[in-house]
Amino acid sequence: MKFTWSWLKDHLDTDADMPAILDALPMLGLEVESVVDRSQALKPFTIARITSTEPHPNADSLRVCQVDTGDTVIEVVCGAPNAAAGLVGVFAPVGAYVPGIDVTLTEADIRGITSRGMMCSEREMMLSDEHDGIIALPEDAPIGTSYAVWAGFDDPVIEIAITPNRADCLGVRGIARDLAAAGHGTLKPLESKPVEARGKSAISWKLDLPADQAHLCPRIAGRSFAGLTNGASPKWMQHRLEAVGQRAISALVDITNYVMIDLGRPLHAYDADKVDGNTLTVRLAKAGENMTALNEKTYKLDAEMLVIADAGGADDLAGIMGGERTGVSDATTTMFLEIAIFDQVSVAMTGRKLNIHSDARYRFERGLDATSPDTAMDYVSAMIVDICGGEASEITATGKGADWQRQIAYRPQRCLELTGVMVADDKQKNILETLGFTVSDANSQADHSWQVSPPPWRGDIVGSADLVEEIIRVSGYDAIPELPLPRDRVVSQAAVNAEQKRPITLRRVMAGRGMSEAVSFTFLDENTAKRYGGGDDALKLVNPISTELAVMRPSLIPVLMDVVARNQARGDNDVSVFEIGPVFADDTPAGQHPVLAGLRHGMTAAREWTGSQRPVDWLDAKADVMAALAACGVKTDALQVRADAPDWYHPGQSGTLNQGKMALARFGAMHPAFMDAHDIKGPAAGFEILLDAVPMPKSKAGKSSQRPLANLSPYQQVGRDFAFLLNSDVTAEKLIRAVRGAGKPLVTEVSVFDVYAGKGIPDGQKSVALAVTLQPTKATLTEPEIEAVSQAIIAAVEKNCGGVLRG
Known part of the structure; x- marks a missing residue:
């Protein structure tokens, strides 16, 4: 998640400097991955105007330019085709390092003319791959001022890592809310002035989902806009979007991307004139249905994918990417805005099947503010009308809304019980309320418990332990006291059982x-x-x-x-x-x-x-x-x-x-x-x-825990082989058990070394050959003793297994 320092301060009223905020973020569980101040590399570059040009006397493709830097006029040799008198661009003086060409400028003699600087292209400044000409700035750009400051590059870009449970911090406002709760400022109110509605929306919603699939889209809202001018978005918006890796496209597209990062709330804009009919239907795709998305790729859909369709078919992969057919363009004058809640699992599965990775999918599959289709509409509408002009219709919405409201019974004492940290009750309450939780302590006198309701953007909070985590996270993990391990006694028994x-x-x-x-x-x-x-x-x-x-x-x-x-x-x-x-x-x-x-x-x-x-x-x-x-x-x-x-x-x-x-x-x-x-x-x-x-080995009192030595017999062991004729359904395990039981304790090992069924063996029977080991422990076995054990084995097999010794 990337954002700029000034963007954060739009939501956070704070006197803290950036280093203090950067130290606070990891303590809140928001790990800072990088901080990039783009103005440092562009510090030498200034805004300058070419006052005059003339052909180079010794090179047809070059021009000799007189460049007004605000302090003086400098002669520069330039080969850009658009270098002309009156052009306002970016000037790099002698001594400046130009990152795009990895060169530190010096005075250079170019075909007999001394060039004392350089007018730069975007690629030379590593702003883009554009290099067909030098940068052309607006005529009113202030000559002599820092280009980095004028372009907004003096606004450091902060990147933080977001864990899967903190989808609320995929918007700048969510990050500001955490910082405010930790005492690093105050969360500014979200300025959301109502937009006057002019008539009913030209497009309405229809939910066409089976009853058992209604959770796929619990709420969707929209409104029509007419009389729009979809030109370039304001420079401040372009600068912020480009700083966080978003390409500025047009006002309407930029507004949807801006709100997605600002509030963590993905939106979608349809060109209303391109919508076939006056109804947009939320439904499951038809098996084999095709849709061309905004990335110009055509996807084959299946019947488990949620789409938004008009009379012409599906043209929006719900929560992932809009369709090319109804997308807005520079010529768009009427637009229909969509703000919806879609099922997280459905979005994730569709995105994975189609291998589409988008910022919208990233946020939808982690969970959004369940009330945002209604609460964000005026904020977005006001921004659209302020930037693009025009007028808005009434809001059209459908769906009962997501079931997000819940209450958690919480005792403030629980914080001490789970963490060992004493946090005052009023501080716990203040932290939770600053984070957006509703705390009711009506029963606190009776049983000292609260009823806490998580806000709609915190779907990850389900129990009292989660509330303790929030309190400790905000009050500071460094508040957990460091205690040495007790050393007043040695371990009386083995540490590992x-x-x-x-x-x-x-x-x-x-x-x-x-x-x-x-x-x-x-x-x-x-x-x-x-x-x-x-x-x-x-x-x-x-x-x-x-x-x-x-x-x-x-x-x-x-x-x-x-x-x-x-x-x-x-x-x-x-x-x-x-x-x-x-x-x-x-x-x-x-x-x-x-x-x-x-x-x-x-x-x-x-x-x-x-x-x-x-x-x-x-x-x-x-x-x-x-x-x-x-x-x-x-x-x-x-x-x-x-x-x-x-x-x-x-x-x-x-x-x-x-x-x-x-x-x-x-x-x-x-x-x-x-x-x-x-x-x-x-x-x-x-x-x-x-x-x-598996039972643990039995230990007897007074016995050593050391493994006993093997009780090896000094007497010769005896081996005997037996072959029994058995029914085919008799298992080897049953046969071996019978032999072991008959020969106790002399029989120490029994193994099957041959099984045969075929010629010479009656149908339904088999021949099983056993190797039996006899191990005496008191004296060497005599032949009569061996014969007695053998007869006992034969008798046991006949009795228990129905087997007959083969001759």
Whole structure:
């Protein structure tokens, strides 16, 4: 947001100098990005008149000019085609640095004639790219005075950064209001004299929106103007607009741009003679409808885009850009003014779809003063009539208006409770009222509480904590006392508990498995959130940064999918990433859950001569889960696998790991449909560990917190292989559980090393081969002991799984 020093003082009555204001702005949350005083570079340049010219005796394209600088007459050699007697322009004396040509002027002998200065073009002064001739100023421009002062360049340009929640400061008046509340002056009243209305408006409004879409345009107002002269805008207006990066075009266009920066209120002007019919309709576009905008580009619209149309079709993208067909020109004499409120999300989505970035869109999608269609009309109308002449009609408006009025219960004591800063009640009230809030303290005697109503331009204020933020921001963050940390006692116990250590441990485990950590936003777009089981209204942000970050995420998988997609788009196909962070089931504290999620994509390793790399699969994801759970102290061999993973996993290559009835994790290959939604090609497998479901390791009183040494047996372990004939629907997990149960405590490891179904195996059955490890701890196993365990295993499989040992 750019504005000039004099522009700010039009709204702020202050004795403070500019350095004091520049120091105050960051304390109000308005970071100063730059201050540019354009007059410094142009300080040597003065206004001068060419009194006479004659051809250069030795060069046909040059002229010898006598230049009156106000103090003296100087001879200058000039090659500009428009150099003529009587022309008033800009003179650079010897010693002046000319920025456009990067030259410091000296006396120069040009074909035998000494030139003692230079008459400048706009490009030489870096005012524009115009260089066909020297600058021609009005004849009444004061000779001998500073060009920078005359042109308004001595008005420093201040640029500040605006956070997304402070749309009210996208206008100079909003910035002045903050400064006034902080005690740096008084906010001047907005001079808004009513304009006499002459008859009804030649154009009226019509809202043609479905009942469930009425919020797209809650209020729109307008009025007709006739007898206008759309010439050049006043110099003061041109200077201010050009200073902040706006090109001066014509009076009507400049007025709309000026008010947009002055009040933060975008407007639109139609040439009334070009409007087809006498009604402008606010409606949704027709699918495939085309519109040529003011940027001379034609856009194909869809049925979700809000437009304003006449009988000839759509010619205004609501809140973004007007249409070329009904735009004003130098010949415009009748004009219809539009001031409206449009839905923020609708404007943002249309702008993103069409890739149109405009100052109007920037403001509309952040929120405007909900009452401005009515309150700003006279201010703008008076400016139009004063500058362009003519007369105005009655105001025509439609729509019930935006629902912005609300009351917040507030206790002044809340400020001390949240910040530790004591701000007197009367000062709190004064700050809020200066910022435009309405404060009612009728109940303060009973319960010492106020009812505070935010102004219509502060849609970001929703609770008492927001009010505290406003009070502290304005009273000064430097008022927060500096207190040293207490040192009267040492920490009696570890500063980091076991629950806090767990994420640290898991990060090391995942990094050790070759995965990179991602840190992402906790927000998603609404469509993606719904795809992953979220998107409830309670989890939608009131004031999102953008529609792509509008809903609290229900899962970490979609953000990791986006990470993989971005890497794949940049040529990196083999990606392994993880993230530890919260996911949200609802808007209560109990609905926030910590999760470790990971995603692998592509090949397991880089290409090398042994050819050991392979595509990632669901087993890689399961191995990641097992490693993480083991690091958390979970006995992974006691977990059960169930085939009930969420929809974003492949139904035949996924599962959940349960400890009893509690699901600890889910894993699997990613579902092709979900990969397509993220535009991912190739194999991918992921997992999610629900950390609040994973039990903390039990600690016993008196036991050391050090991890115990491994209890290694000195006796020889024994391996035995078994092959069982089973029904096809028997799971490996059920088979392994039966074997472990039969061989306790000798059986320490069971793994499947072969599965076969085909020739020699009855239909509906399969052969599963197991490797079983027996580990004695008291003595070496004898052959009868080994045989007894083997028979127990065979019997358990037959009983629990219906399996038969193959011969």
